[in-house]
Amino acid sequence: xxxxxxxxxxxxxENEVEPRLxxxxxxxxxxxxxxxxxxxxTGNCGACTVFLNGKPVKSCNMLxxxxxxxxxxxxEGLARGGALHPVQEAFLDKFAVQCGYCTPGMMLSALALLxxxxxxxxxxxREAIEGNICMCTGYQQIVDAIxxxxxxMGQSRSA
Amino acid sequence: MIPPKFEYxxxxxxxxxxxxxxxxxxxxxxxxGGQSLVPVLKLRLARPGYLVDLGRISGLSYIREEAGxxxxxxxxxxxxxxxxxxxxxxxxxLPQTAAVIADVQVRNRGTIGGSLSHADPSADMPAxxxxxxxxxxxxxxxxxxxxxxxxxxxGMFATALAPDEILTEIRVPVLTGQRSAYLKAARRATDFxxxxxxxxxxxxxxxxxxxxxxxVTGVADKAYRPAAVERALAGKRLEPKAIEQAAAAxxxxxxxxxxxxxxxxxxxxxxxxxxxxxxxAAK
Numbered sequence: 001x002x003x004x005x006x007x008x009x010x011x012x013x014e015n016e017v018e019p020r021l022x023x024x025x026x027x028x029x030x031x032x033x034x035x036x037x038x039x040x041x042t043g044n045c046g047a048c049t050v051f052l053n054g055k056p057v058k059s060c061n062m063l064x065x066x067x068x069x070x071x072x073x074x075x076e077g078l079a080r081g082g083a084l085h086p087v088q089e090a091f092l093d094k095f096a097v098q099c100g101y102c103t104p105g106m107m108l109s110a111l112a113l114l115x116x117x118x119x120x121x122x123x124x125x126r127e128a129i130e131g132n133i134c135m136c137t138g139y140q141q142i143v144d145a146i147x148x149x150x151x152x153m154g155q156s157r158s159a
Numbered sequence: 160m161i162p163p164k165f166e167y168x169x170x171x172x173x174x175x176x177x178x179x180x181x182x183x184x185x186x187x188x189x190x191x192g193g194q195s196l197v198p199v200l201k202l203r204l205a206r207p208g209y210l211v212d213l214g215r216i217s218g219l220s221y222i223r224e225e226a227g228x229x230x231x232x233x234x235x236x237x238x239x240x241x242x243x244x245x246x247x248x249x250x251x252x253l254p255q256t257a258a259v260i261a262d263v264q265v266r267n268r269g270t271i272g273g274s275l276s277h278a279d280p281s282a283d284m285p286a287x288x289x290x291x292x293x294x295x296x297x298x299x300x301x302x303x304x305x306x307x308x309x310x311x312x313x314g315m316f317a318t319a320l321a322p323d324e325i326l327t328e329i330r331v332p333v334l335t336g337q338r339s340a341y342l343k344a345a346r347r348a349t350d351f352x353x354x355x356x357x358x359x360x361x362x363x364x365x366x367x368x369x370x371x372x373x374x375v376t377g378v379a380d381k382a383y384r385p386a387a388v389e390r391a392l393a394g395k396r397l398e399p400k401a402i403e404q405a406a407a408a409x410x411x412x413x414x415x416x417x418x419x420x421x422x423x424x425x426x427x428x429x430x431x432x433x434x435x436x437x438x439x440a441a442k
Contacts, residue, residue, distance in 0.1 A: 020163065020165060020200075022161075042198060042201075061193065061264075062193050063193065063197065065167050066190075066212060068169075109264070128263060130262045131262025132262075
């Protein structure tokens with residue numbers, strides 16, 4: 001067993017983990033943050049996307065011990081004090097959710113894009129979610145939602 | 160899927176890491192970003208007794224110009240290569256390749272050194288590294304040595320690295336003024352290459368091909384340079400017909416492999432097509 005310390009959504013965690021424990025299972029089963037989903041479990045679908053030191057990664061494709069000392073953010077870290085994040089608002093407004101399974105990963109990939117590129121083109125939005133697969137609602141509403149989120153975040157910056 | 164049990168080590172120096180590898184040559188496996196190895200562990204295609212994580216060793220992630228070459232630390236991620244202003248200006252073939260490897264999340268973790276050491280015959284990075292004539296630095300318990308890339312890949316998942324050696328640096332030439340491109344065929348945009356072709360060339364007056372180097376991945380048990388294509392084009396004008404005729408030799412001297420994603424014949428045909436397309440696309 002290895003002792004790891006991580007920060008998740010601003011809270012410190014310290015746990016003993018088996019080296020083979022995947023980060024996604026650590027988040028769900030040890031930190032009890034079940035918003036991060038296990039989808040394909042092969043590193044393709046992106047439902048397990050979380051931020052590792054500010055950058056999106058696939059948490060099914062790394063070990064919890066590799067995240068020792070890291071600053072993590074999961075979908076639970078988006079809303080603040082009960083107020084939805086603009087990306088969440090936008091996904092609601094544009095009906096970018098059907099079954100919701102891919103949504104946590106989609107929203108984190110969207111936020112990663114908007115942090116570095118506040119006014120993305122449609123092509124840039126599509127490229128930013130290339131590592132996230134949706135199998136029901138289709139991508140158009142998701143692309144619309146991310147463009148809308150860019151507008152909402154732009155408004156809140158200029159307000 | 161759950162990986163098999165293993166012991167985990169996170170050394171903080173190369174000396175510590177290579178000493179451990181020397182003591183456990185058969186049972187230890189090195190991990191960097193883990194974007195190839197973690198899936199392999201989950202599928203239980205590998206069952207190492209020890210996993211030696213390079214992630215805690217500082218000073219292995221950098222891109223810097225040194226005396227006419229560009230030195231890239233083995234732990235540099237694909238995302239860092241894709242975004243590097245230095246590489247975009249002086250060796251654009253690497254950012255061109257990194258941009259089409261997997262997806263955003265995988266590029267944030269996957270490393271150039273990890274990909275080359277893993278030597279997956281369908282990995283993208285070996286193609287441009289061959290075309291660039293890179294020099295690789297390996298460090299072991301007895302010190303460091305330089306390996307020319309043409310001697311590095313030995314076959315499927317096999318390289319010139321000894322069990323106690325770690326790839327630490329990739330050195331590529333400054334290529335200002337050359338044209339380059341990386342094109343790949345894949346079933347899905349984020350997949351490994353069915354066929355991937357990297358091209359760099361110096362083009363003279365009247366569109367004459369003064370110098371050309373090509374790397375092909377995905378076709379055989381290891382990435383290779385189609386020497387017959389390079390010879391056929393050297394000194395010729397880069398006209399569509401000349402390119403097409405030269406590209407016909409894209410699999411000369413290699414044995415194309417087939418699997419569930421494409422037969423050997425299909426890959427050979429794709430190789431001829433993509434060699435021609437990559438040459439035409441180079442800019």
